[in-house]
Amino acid sequence: xxxxxxxxxxxxxxxxxxxxxxxxxxxxxxxxxxxxxxxxxxxxxxxxxxxxxxxxxxxxxxxxxxxxxxxxxxxxxxxxxxxxxxxxxxxxxxxxxxxxxxxxxxxxxxxxxxxxxxxxxxxxxxxxxxxxxxxxxxxxxxxxxxxxxxxxxxxxxxxxxxxxxxxxxxxxxxxxxxxxxxxxxxxxxxxxxxxxxxxxxxxxxxxxxxxxxxxxxxxxxxxxxxxxxxxxxxxxxxxxxxxxxxxxxxxxxxxxx
Amino acid sequence: xxxxxxxxxxxxxxxxxxxxxxxxxxxxxxxxxxxxxxxxxxxxxxxxxxxxxxxxxxxxxxxxxxxxxxxxxxxxxxxxxxxxxxxxxxxxxxxxxxxxxxxxxxxxxxxxxxxxxxxxxxxxxxxxxxxxxxxxxxxxxxxxxxxxxxxxxxxxxxxxxxxxxxxxxxxxxxxxxxxxxxxxxxxxxxxxxxxxxxxxxxxxxxxxxxxxxxxxxxxxxxxxxxxxxxxxxxxxxxxxxxxxxxxxxxxxxxxxxxxxxxxxxxxxxxxxxxxxxxxxxxxxxxxxxxxxxxxxxxxxxxxxxxxxxxxxxxxxxxxxxxxxxxxxxxxxxxxxxxxxxxxxxxxxxxxxxxxxxxxxxxxxxxxxxxxxxxxxxxxxxxxxxxxxxxxxxxxxxxxxxxxxxxxxxxxxxxxxxxxxxxxxxxxxxxxxxxxxxxxxxxxxxxxxxxxxxxxxxxxxxxxxxxxxxxxxxxxxxxxxxxxxxxxxxxxxxxxxxxxxxxxxxxxxxxxxxxxxxxxxxxxxxxxxxxxxxxxxxxxxxxxxxxxxxxxxxxxxxxxxxxxxxxxxxxxxxxxxxxxxxxxxxxxxxxxxxxxxxxxxxxxxxxxxxxxxxxxxxxxxxxxxxxxx
Numbered sequence: 001x002x003x004x005x006x007x008x009x010x011x012x013x014x015x016x017x018x019x020x021x022x023x024x025x026x027x028x029x030x031x032x033x034x035x036x037x038x039x040x041x042x043x044x045x046x047x048x049x050x051x052x053x054x055x056x057x058x059x060x061x062x063x064x065x066x067x068x069x070x071x072x073x074x075x076x077x078x079x080x081x082x083x084x085x086x087x088x089x090x091x092x093x094x095x096x097x098x099x100x101x102x103x104x105x106x107x108x109x110x111x112x113x114x115x116x117x118x119x120x121x122x123x124x125x126x127x128x129x130x131x132x133x134x135x136x137x138x139x140x141x142x143x144x145x146x147x148x149x150x151x152x153x154x155x156x157x158x159x160x161x162x163x164x165x166x167x168x169x170x171x172x173x174x175x176x177x178x179x180x181x182x183x184x185x186x187x188x189x190x191x192x193x194x195x196x197x198x199x200x201x202x203x204x205x206x207x208x209x210x211x212x213x214x215x216x217x218x219x220x221x222x223x224x225x226x227x228x229x230x231x232x233x234x235x236x237x238x239x240x241x242x243x244x245x246x247x248x249x250x251x252x253x254x255x256x257x
Numbered sequence: 258x259x260x261x262x263x264x265x266x267x268x269x270x271x272x273x274x275x276x277x278x279x280x281x282x283x284x285x286x287x288x289x290x291x292x293x294x295x296x297x298x299x300x301x302x303x304x305x306x307x308x309x310x311x312x313x314x315x316x317x318x319x320x321x322x323x324x325x326x327x328x329x330x331x332x333x334x335x336x337x338x339x340x341x342x343x344x345x346x347x348x349x350x351x352x353x354x355x356x357x358x359x360x361x362x363x364x365x366x367x368x369x370x371x372x373x374x375x376x377x378x379x380x381x382x383x384x385x386x387x388x389x390x391x392x393x394x395x396x397x398x399x400x401x402x403x404x405x406x407x408x409x410x411x412x413x414x415x416x417x418x419x420x421x422x423x424x425x426x427x428x429x430x431x432x433x434x435x436x437x438x439x440x441x442x443x444x445x446x447x448x449x450x451x452x453x454x455x456x457x458x459x460x461x462x463x464x465x466x467x468x469x470x471x472x473x474x475x476x477x478x479x480x481x482x483x484x485x486x487x488x489x490x491x492x493x494x495x496x497x498x499x500x501x502x503x504x505x506x507x508x509x510x511x512x513x514x515x516x517x518x519x520x521x522x523x524x525x526x527x528x529x530x531x532x533x534x535x536x537x538x539x540x541x542x543x544x545x546x547x548x549x550x551x552x553x554x555x556x557x558x559x560x561x562x563x564x565x566x567x568x569x570x571x572x573x574x575x576x577x578x579x580x581x582x583x584x585x586x587x588x589x590x591x592x593x594x595x596x597x598x599x600x601x602x603x604x605x606x607x608x609x610x611x612x613x614x615x616x617x618x619x620x621x622x623x624x625x626x627x628x629x630x631x632x633x634x635x636x637x638x639x640x641x642x643x644x645x646x647x648x649x650x651x652x653x654x655x656x657x658x659x660x661x662x663x664x665x666x667x668x669x670x671x672x673x674x675x676x677x678x679x680x681x682x683x684x685x686x687x688x689x690x691x692x693x694x695x696x697x698x699x700x701x702x703x704x705x706x707x708x709x710x711x712x713x714x715x716x717x718x719x720x721x722x723x724x725x726x727x728x729x730x731x732x733x734x735x736x737x738x739x740x741x742x743x744x745x746x747x748x749x750x751x752x753x754x755x756x757x758x759x760x761x762x763x764x765x766x767x768x769x770x771x772x773x774x775x776x777x778x779x780x781x782x783x784x785x786x787x788x789x790x791x792x793x794x795x796x797x798x799x800x801x802x803x804x805x806x807x808x809x810x811x812x813x814x815x816x817x818x819x820x821x822x823x824x825x826x827x828x829x830x831x832x833x834x835x836x837x838x839x840x841x842x843x844x845x846x847x848x849x850x851x852x853x854x855x856x857x858x859x860x861x862x863x864x865x866x867x868x869x870x871x872x873x874x875x876x877x878x879x880x881x882x883x884x885x
Contacts, residue, residue: 074370107368137367146370148346154375156401226369226402 042104042118042129047142050103050132054078061095062103065117067199069152069231070224076105076139077147083200084117085182091124098125105132105139108223157229159243162252165216169193176213180228181220181246191249194218199228206235214238219245298323300334313382349373356434364438392417392426399427411508423467430457448497454507455490455500480546485763485782487546488645489660497532504528504545536767543766543775549783561780565787572791576799579741582726587808601809606825613821613849622820627677628749629867634670636793636874638663643786644881671760678753685709706736706837709747715740736833741803752792759785793878797871805868813868818860819852 045053053060062079064071071081084106086093094102102121106113111131118131132138140146160168168175169191177194179186186196197205199219209215215237217225225241232239242249301324302311314320319327330345331337337344350357365371374380376398396417416424431437439450459478461467468475481487481501489498504520511518519528525541533540547555549562594600602610617625638657641650657663688708689699704712719740721733738746759781762769766778805813816822824844828835838844852860 140367141361143361154369154371158402158404223368 040115040118040131041122042115042131044133045103045130046133047139047144050076050105050130050139051142051144053101053103057101060101060103062105063117065104065106065113067201067224067228068203069199070107070227072149073152073227074136074146074148076136077145079105079147082117084113084120085198085200087117087120091120094121094124094126099127101128101130102126103130103132105135107136109134109137111135152227152230152234154226155230155233155239157226157233157239157241159222159225159241160216161243162249165242165249166252168216174213175216175240176210177216177218178209179218179246180225181218185220185246189250190246191218199224202228202231206232209237211236214240217241218249221245221247301325304338309381316384317382318385319381319383346372347374359432359435363432363434363436365436368438390420390422392422392424392429395426395428395433403427412511414508421471423461423471425457425461429461430454451500451503452490452493454502458501476548477546480548482646483549484546485642488642491645492641492654492660493651499532499545503532533767537770539774540767540770541775543778547779555776555779557776558779558783561783565784565791569787569791569794573794573798576795580799580802583722584802584807586726586728591808601829603823603825603829606823610823610825610828612824613851614824614827614844614847615821615849616816616827617820619820622818624677624681625817626863627673629863631670631673631677632796633867633870634666635674636789638667638670639789640793640874640878643789644878644885647877647881647885649877650881668764671757671764674753675757675761678749678757706738706833709738709743711740711743711747715743734832735830736837737831745800745803748792748795752788755784755788756792759788790878793874797875801868801871805864813861813864815857815860815864818864819856821849821852824848 050062054062062076063082064075064079065082065084065087066075067083068081071079071083075081082093084104094100104114104117104121105111106117111134114131114135118129121129136146169177177191179190179194179196180199180202181190181196182198182200183196186194186198190196195209197209209232215229215232217229217232217239218241219225219228222241222243222245225245229239229241244251305324310324325331325344327347327349328344329348331342333342336342348357350360360366363371365375377383396414413425413429417426428436437453439453462473463475463478465475482491486499490500506519509517509519511521513520513522515521516523518524522541526538529536529541529543544555544558547558549555549558552559637653641653641663642660644650654660654663657666689702690696702708703710714736718733718735721730724730725732762773762781763778763785766775769778769781804810804817824835835844838847
């Protein structure tokens with residue numbers, strides 16, 4: 001047997017090894033990249049930036065997009081109360097000058113309401129729209145002061161879980177379910193038998209609620225009914241609230257199915 | 258008299274003049290000085306004269322402070338009285354700094370803007386009371402709002418109400434001034450919440466003194482940390498696994514005898530079903546934190562624990578002794594040859610002795626590379642779980658991209674290994690029963706020199722080796738496979754049966770419950786873990802030594818990657834095989850070209866890299882066993 005007859009083992013084995021290595025590499029690259037979210041049409045600023053802006057620009061307009069009740073209870077000093085529903089209903093509540101520098105903030109880390117407000121402003125042609133990143137929680141966690149115009153004494157508002165509420169609805173006649181979400185959310189779906197009294201105009205229309213029944217307040221996620229309840233308790237109502245809001249209710253309904 | 262009267266009048270006038278002068282002076286003094294001097298408490302109480310401020314406050318814990326210590330900003334009591342000057346909001350944080358700092362992250366502050374006095378309502382009358390049941394007071398305070406039935410019926414709550422000061426009140430889990438909330442609608446939930454609360458449970462339930470006082474086991478935390486749930490949780494990159502609260506629920510934490518308890522047998526299906534779906538009822542006999550050493554309660558686990566422990570210690574002890582004796586002999590032999598100037602023939606081979614003989618074909622070399630890669634992937638994904646509490650485990654898991662990714666790689670590597678083993682089984686079968694020949698002569702093939710099955714010669718070789726170790730004879734003459742190579746090969750088979758079998762059961766435990774009850778998963782987990790330890794330590798400390806670190810091959814034998822070695826080495830290491838090849842006239846067909854430089858480089862890099870990684874892991878594992 002001559003050398004030529006021998007198997008070309010080396011090149012063959014090389015190919016195999018490279019193939020195996022490539023296989024392993026592919027395996028390692030299996031982790032997929034997250035798609036990037038598009039940038040919002042407004043500028044996002046953090047709490048220290050807002051504080052610096054407020055100090056240097058006296059004409060700056062800072063809007064608290066929570067309801068009037070919540071805003072007067074506690075807000076960033078020097079800001080104005082303008083619920084996002086008010087802006088959506090009539091954008092002329094904003095100043096006429098489209099170059100006015102404006103900052104919107106709300107009470108959730110997700111900035112749902114401030115973004116709604118800012119979105120409406122951008123759509124209406126305002127050019128200098130800002131949103132406070134992570135909203136009031138970020139402001140508070142930075143250790144900055146708040147301002148109270150009409151502070152509501154905190155009540156002892158009991159909460160009921162969705163399952164307990166369902167039972168209560170079946171058994172008790174002396175309760176009145178009050179949905180404090182916006183008209184739009186209410187229309188999209190609500191618990192049967194509830195009346196809608198959006199939080200953003202509760203301070204103007206609470207007197208419509210009869211005084212003879214215990215109220216059960218319902219909101220989106222259960223964060224806002226406590227203060228609304230304390231407000232109504234101050235006005236002489238007996239109040240409870242749905243723990244976890246509509247989200248908890250819908251979760252319960254989904255589980256049953 | 259008149260005079261006197263007049264004088265008196267005069268003196269009286271004089272006095273009144275003096276008096277009014279003093280009054281003017283006083284007023285001037287007051288106007289100048291009062292803005293800096295705060296009004297005294299009695300000035301405030303002149304108007305704020307309720308008993309709360311006049312009486313209760315004087316007995317309160319804050320009595321040492323004046324009104325203006327807290328109600329700052331009043332510079333002029335007149336203006337304040339006229340409603341023109343209002344005190345600034347009370348800042349308790351100016352004294353209670355630490356609490357104020359904690360409170361910045363309190364959910365009640367961030368979301369509902371609670372201020373100190375919203376909970377500490379009776380702030381002017383708070384007294385220091387050494388005998389106060391603080392836990393009870395906290396529960397009473399929290400349940401003013403959080404009165405849902407599930408808070409008050411909890412096992413802990415009930416115990417606190419009965420006077421047990423060890424039982425958790427609201428604040429023991431949720432914090433007092435740093436209350437965090439992991440609401441279902443917040444994104445933090447559930448990973449952060451699970452981690453947060455599991456740590457809270459562990460803090461008390463691993464406290465030996467406290468558990469002893471309350472007639473509870475302090476080992477539960479350790480047992481939980483020994484399970485898959487506990488380990489993934491502890492790893493710090495939690496994939497969704499059960500923390501304490503996932504099974505014991507959040508508030509209604511009761512012993513399993515209580516029908517209201519989530520872990521009562523009647524409720525287990527729902528309980529486990531919150532995470533696991535599609536399981537058979539047998540699944541529920543899985544033990545969430547068993548004690549392997551409890552013979553009476555878990556006999557099967559106990560026996561498995563003993564068996565696996567015995568197997569581990571026995572196998573390692575036997576081969577470690579074998580390796581040490583072997584190493585001693587070879588080292589001393591080397592030393593003798595060095596002194597006497599003797600060089601082994603393979604080192605100075607010439608002519609035909611330099612020719613390369615194939616030992617492993619390309620197919621088997623690739624299979625070994627795949628085995629190495631899958632094995633290391635399994636070790637690097639499995640052992641961080643086994644030693645979840647260690648820094649190195651957490652670092653490696655971070656490199657994989659978290660427990661979830663780590664688990665995917667583990668299963669991927671397991672799949673490659675299982676396919677490889679299936680192929681080797683098929684080849685072994687074909688070796689015994691070749692196509693066309695059928696069963697004829699299978700026994701002689703099984704026990705023949707080309708087989709990897711142990712035979713009588715292996716026993717003789719082993720005895721000869723031992724004699725040689727002790728300088729009592731010549732080393733045995735080996736054929737194609739030595740007895741330790743056969744053990745390596747068969748150990749993988751046994752390992753695959755033990756690790757692979759248990760691994761497949763654990764792959765999808767819900768489906769496995771249709772085959773075996775849940776408690777078998779406990780055994781499978783134990784077997785998987787212990788057998789993996791045996792396999793890793795065997796490969797890293799015995800296979801590595803026997804094949805690579807033995808002095809005449811140190812630091813590595815590249816044969817498995819290049820596939821060929823010198824004819825002279827074949828003669829030296831496997832004389833019987835050489836003789837057989839010559840006698841059967843097959844030697845010529847085994848000759849190959851010398852391996853190329855790239856192949857040698859790749860072999861050395863891959864081989865040494867694997868050896869080093871193995872050594873690192875050995876140190877990490879032994880360190881964790883001894884000091885972890």
